Amino acid sequence: MDELDDIFPEIVPAPSQPQEPLPLSALAQYTYCPRRAALILLEGEWEDNEFTLRGTRAHENVDIPQGLLREGVWVERALPLWSERLGLTGRADVVEFVEGVPYPVEYKVSKRWPRELARKAAEVQLCAQALCLEEMFGQSVMEGALFSKSSQRRRVVQFTPELRAATLATISALRKLLQQERLPPPAADERCKHCSLLGVCMPEVPQALRAWRNQQWS
Amino acid sequence: MNSEVLNTLYIQTQGVYLRLEGDTLRIEHEDVTLRNVPLHHLGGLALFGNVLVSPYLLHRCAQDGLEVTWFSESGRFQGRLAGPVSGNVLLRQAQYRALDNPSSSLYLAQRFVEGKLKNARLVLQRAVRERGETEALALALYEHEAALRQLPQARSLDEVRGLEGGAASAYFAAFGDLLLSGEFRFDGRNKRPPRDPVNALLSFVYALLTTQCTAALEGVGLDPQAGFLHALRPGRHALALDLLEEFRAWWADRLALSLLNRKQLAPEHFEVRPGGAVLLNEEGRKAVIVAFQTRRLETVQHPLFKEPVPVGLLPHIQARLLARYLRGDLPQYLPFVGR
Numbered sequence: 001m002d003e004l005d006d007i008f009p010e011i012v013p014a015p016s017q018p019q020e021p022l023p024l025s026a027l028a029q030y031t032y033c034p035r036r037a038a039l040i041l042l043e044g045e046w047e048d049n050e051f052t053l054r055g056t057r058a059h060e061n062v063d064i065p066q067g068l069l070r071e072g073v074w075v076e077r078a079l080p081l082w083s084e085r086l087g088l089t090g091r092a093d094v095v096e097f098v099e100g101v102p103y104p105v106e107y108k109v110s111k112r113w114p115r116e117l118a119r120k121a122a123e124v125q126l127c128a129q130a131l132c133l134e135e136m137f138g139q140s141v142m143e144g145a146l147f148s149k150s151s152q153r154r155r156v157v158q159f160t161p162e163l164r165a166a167t168l169a170t171i172s173a174l175r176k177l178l179q180q181e182r183l184p185p186p187a188a189d190e191r192c193k194h195c196s197l198l199g200v201c202m203p204e205v206p207q208a209l210r211a212w213r214n215q216q217w218s
Numbered sequence: 219m220n221s222e223v224l225n226t227l228y229i230q231t232q233g234v235y236l237r238l239e240g241d242t243l244r245i246e247h248e249d250v251t252l253r254n255v256p257l258h259h260l261g262g263l264a265l266f267g268n269v270l271v272s273p274y275l276l277h278r279c280a281q282d283g284l285e286v287t288w289f290s291e292s293g294r295f296q297g298r299l300a301g302p303v304s305g306n307v308l309l310r311q312a313q314y315r316a317l318d319n320p321s322s323s324l325y326l327a328q329r330f331v332e333g334k335l336k337n338a339r340l341v342l343q344r345a346v347r348e349r350g351e352t353e354a355l356a357l358a359l360y361e362h363e364a365a366l367r368q369l370p371q372a373r374s375l376d377e378v379r380g381l382e383g384g385a386a387s388a389y390f391a392a393f394g395d396l397l398l399s400g401e402f403r404f405d406g407r408n409k410r411p412p413r414d415p416v417n418a419l420l421s422f423v424y425a426l427l428t429t430q431c432t433a434a435l436e437g438v439g440l441d442p443q444a445g446f447l448h449a450l451r452p453g454r455h456a457l458a459l460d461l462l463e464e465f466r467a468w469w470a471d472r473l474a475l476s477l478l479n480r481k482q483l484a485p486e487h488f489e490v491r492p493g494g495a496v497l498l499n500e501e502g503r504k505a506v507i508v509a510f511q512t513r514r515l516e517t518v519q520h521p522l523f524k525e526p527v528p529v530g531l532l533p534h535i536q537a538r539l540l541a542r543y544l545r546g547d548l549p550q551y552l553p554f555v556g557r
Binding site: 021076102 | 410411451452453491492493494495497
């Protein structure tokens with residue numbers, strides 16, 4: 001992690017600055033669509049941090065499919081994670097401890113999202129979990145996995161310097177987003193088709209408004 | 219357990235039926251009339267849990283602009299009756315104007331911090347009386363005295379927040395000395411997630427109390443997000459957090475301390491997760507909620523009222539006093555200070 005601090009000194013927050021921790025789940029949302037992340041955070045998921053810590057206990061009942069349990073592996077579900085250094089807080093679906101080394105496993109976000117973006121979003125979230133685990137346990141976490149419920153398969157994710165850099169960049173972008181008062185513009189592309197916030201977001205309206213105005217002038 | 223405070227009738231008895239009888243509100247329970255209250259006496263009804271209201275009484279309240287507000291039995295805000303015209307828009311306008319006005323924002327932030335400091339000082343003084351002075355307790359008391367002296371001279375919100383922050387860190391540096399049982403230690407406040415049982419307990423009680431403050435503000439029609447001391451942030455209930463400051467030490471911290479010191483909570487009520495997060499388990503949460511509800515029903519003396527009032531109504535009273543101050547009906551806002 002230290003090498004990365006040298007590569008990205010500007011996006012690592014100064015430790016003296018106390019800051020509101022970012023929810024880990026927001027990183028995936030932001031990667032998928034910044035406006036979606038902004039809408040979610042503006043609509044109150046943000047505030048619930050202290051409550052959700054106990055509220056999300058429902059998650060603990062997520063059953064672990066047979067294929068996930070292996071010999072000699074200690075499994076923790078709904079494990080609270082945090083990083084003081086990066087200002088993160090949240091929970092991991094599953095953390096396996098393989099000979100004492102934490103190994104995060106994230107359930108695949110949503111099968112309705114376009115595949116490539118969903119993969120990226122899940123990887124960033126998983127990598128952020130790894131950064132928390134490294135700080136909490138003082139160990140390097142080099143690998144984790146994404147688990148797809150529908151196919152009952154897991155895919156290994158390496159926490160490469162590139163993925164770590166992308167994750168740190170996402171953290172700082174999300175922090176900037178929360179400081180500005182305006183919503184980012186809508187994506188208005190294939191992402192919107194299956195987005196649950198379509199109705200609130202109204203991605204097609206700016207375009208339609210432009211068209212309407214042009215019509216008035218002509 | 220029904221009470222009338224500031225012309226608002228608070229109904230907390232479960233299964234009660236309220237109906238209109240001429241110009242009078244009749245409170246019935248199992249076909250027995252408990253009380254008759256002339257409607258013109260009332261400014262509003264606050265109903266907790268299973269309280270039935272006849273349609274005609276509701277119509278009349280809507281017509282007369284009487285506020286009717288529903289809460290869950292435990293005090294979470296559920297909804298409000300919206301009649302044809304309501305003063306709420308003027309109240310919210312006054313709230314936002316005060317927010318835009320640096321001097322009224324500063325004034326209210328000073329009052330909330332004053333309440334916090336005075337109540338924290340009470341907790342510290344009591345500890346010194348009961349088990350002697352420690353170095354940390356003496357230092358914390360000194361910090362609170364100093365902050366209370368400097369508070370009226372503060373010129374900016376940042377100065378007020380600085381005074382509050384300095385006193386709070388001295389307070390939490392001394393907080394470990396208030397624990398009698400050797401089973402628990404406290405080495406400073408941490409959260410999200412809490413990393414020891416005492417912090418887990420404090421976070422949980424603060425969360426319970428925050429919902430009470432939010433509900434009380436919603437109940438009088440104030441916007442719980444538009445706070446003065448706490449910075450505005452999307453989704454954050456800044457005004458509820460402002461109001462919470464008055465009650466943190468006096469209500470939440472004392473409740474937490476008595477649960478620990480009377481050994482009503484033991485280490486087995488907590489769950490320690492790998493990596494260091496600590497949470498109350500189900501048994502633990504149950505014990506805290508029971509103690510919290512019991513405390514809500516106890517009565518105390520409010521400095522402004524002759525009658526003792528239930529602790530659970532204190533946030534509601536403060537919310538109403540705040541609303542009256544913001545509407546220009548009261549010249550001052552007085553934070554709640556216990557004894």
